Amino acid sequence: MNGRDTGAGTGTAEPRVARADSATGAFVAHRDLLFTVAYEMLGSAADAEDVLQETWLRWVDVDLGTVRNSRAYLVRITTRQALARLRTLARRKESYVGPWLPEPLLTAPDVAEDAELADSVSMAMLLVLETLTPTERAVFVLREVFAVGYGEIAEAVGKSPAAVRQIIHRARARVAARRPRGTVSAAETHAVLEAFRQAVDTGDLRRLLGVLAPDVVFLGDGGGIARAAPEPIVGAERVAPLAAGLRRFGAAALRPALVNGCPALVLRLDGKVDTVLAPRIADGRVTGLYAVRNPEKLSRMDRETVLRR
Numbered sequence: 001m002n003g004r005d006t007g008a009g010t011g012t013a014e015p016r017v018a019r020a021d022s023a024t025g026a027f028v029a030h031r032d033l034l035f036t037v038a039y040e041m042l043g044s045a046a047d048a049e050d051v052l053q054e055t056w057l058r059w060v061d062v063d064l065g066t067v068r069n070s071r072a073y074l075v076r077i078t079t080r081q082a083l084a085r086l087r088t089l090a091r092r093k094e095s096y097v098g099p100w101l102p103e104p105l106l107t108a109p110d111v112a113e114d115a116e117l118a119d120s121v122s123m124a125m126l127l128v129l130e131t132l133t134p135t136e137r138a139v140f141v142l143r144e145v146f147a148v149g150y151g152e153i154a155e156a157v158g159k160s161p162a163a164v165r166q167i168i169h170r171a172r173a174r175v176a177a178r179r180p181r182g183t184v185s186a187a188e189t190h191a192v193l194e195a196f197r198q199a200v201d202t203g204d205l206r207r208l209l210g211v212l213a214p215d216v217v218f219l220g221d222g223g224g225i226a227r228a229a230p231e232p233i234v235g236a237e238r239v240a241p242l243a244a245g246l247r248r249f250g251a252a253a254l255r256p257a258l259v260n261g262c263p264a265l266v267l268r269l270d271g272k273v274d275t276v277l278a279p280r281i282a283d284g285r286v287t288g289l290y291a292v293r294n295p296e297k298l299s300r301m302d303r304e305t306v307l308r309r
Contacts, residue, residue, distance in 0.1 A: 026070040032308035034078045040141045041082040043102035043126045045300050054081045079156040086134040097224030102126040103297040104259045104276040105305040111261035118261030120145045123278040123290050128178045140171040180282045189263045192281050203247040205240050212236040213285040223294030273301045
C-alpha cells in the first residue's frame with residue numbers, strides 16, 4: 001500500500017513541480033523587463049516591486065498550456081496591476097507634502113548606452129509622463145519604449161486596437177509638447193554637469209548663472225521628512241544661491257553618478273545618500289534641477305538596479 005501511495009504521489013507531484021519550474025523560469029527570465037515596465041508607469045521602485053509580486057501571484061495560477069507568448073502575457077499582467085496601482089498613487093500624491101519626484105535609481109552604464117531607454121527612465125521624462133492619464137501613460141510606455149503591438153496593448157489596457165491608436169496619438173502630442181527639444185549627448189550632459197559641480201565647489205554665483213538657464217526650475221522632494229523647498233523655485237537668480245549653498249558640504253561630498261541612466265550628482269553625508277540631484281539639460285545649460293531628499297526614496301541608491309527592454 002505504501003508503494004501505491006508513493007507512486008500516486010509522485011505521479012501527481014512531478015507535473016506540478018514541472019509546471020512550477022516552468023512558471024518560475026519564465027518569470028525570472030523577464031523579471032527585469034517587467035520591473036522596468038512597472039517603474040516607468042509608476043515612477044516608484046517600491047511600488048514597482050509590489051506590482052511584480054502581484055504579477056507573480058497571478059502568473060503561477062495561469063495554465064501555461066494556453067500561453068503562446070510568456071513575455072507578452074507577463075507584460076499584460078504587469079500592466080494591469082500597474083494601472084490599478086497608479087490610481088492608488090494618484091490619491092497618495094494628493095496628500096504628499098511638497099513637490100513629488102520619481103524615486104531615483106542607481107543604474108549601470110549599459111542603461112546609458114541604450115539612449116532610448118535612458119531617455120524614457122530619466123527623471124525629466126518621468127515627470128513628463130506624470131502629466132498623462134493612467135491609460136495614456138500605459139499605452140505610451142508600452143508602445144514607445146517597449147514596441148508592444150497595438151493588439152497586445154489593447155488586451156493589457158482593456159481597449160480596442162483602434163482606441164489604442166487614438167490614445168497613443170494623443171499621448172505622443174502631449175509628451176512632445178513638454179519634453180526637451182532635440183537630444184543631448186552624454187558627453188554634453190557630463191560637461192554641463194561638471195561645470196555646475198565646479199561652480200558649486202567655488203561658490204561662484206556668476207559661474208552658476210552661466211550654467212543655469214534663465215528660466216531654470218528647481219524642484220525639491222523631501223516628502224515632509226527631509227527639509228526641502230515646499231514649492232518649485234523658478235529662475236536662475238533664485239536657484240543659483242540655493243545651489244551655491246551646497247558648497248558648505250565640500251566638493252568630495254557631491255559626486256557624479258549614473259541615475260536613471262543619466263548623469264547626476266549624489267550628495268553623501270557621513271557615508272549615507274542625503275540628496276540626489278538630477279539635471280534636465282538643453283542648449284548647454286541646466287533647465288531643470290530635481291533634488292530628491294525623501295529618505296524613503298533613496299534606498300536603491302546604494303546598489304545598481306537592472307533595467308531592460
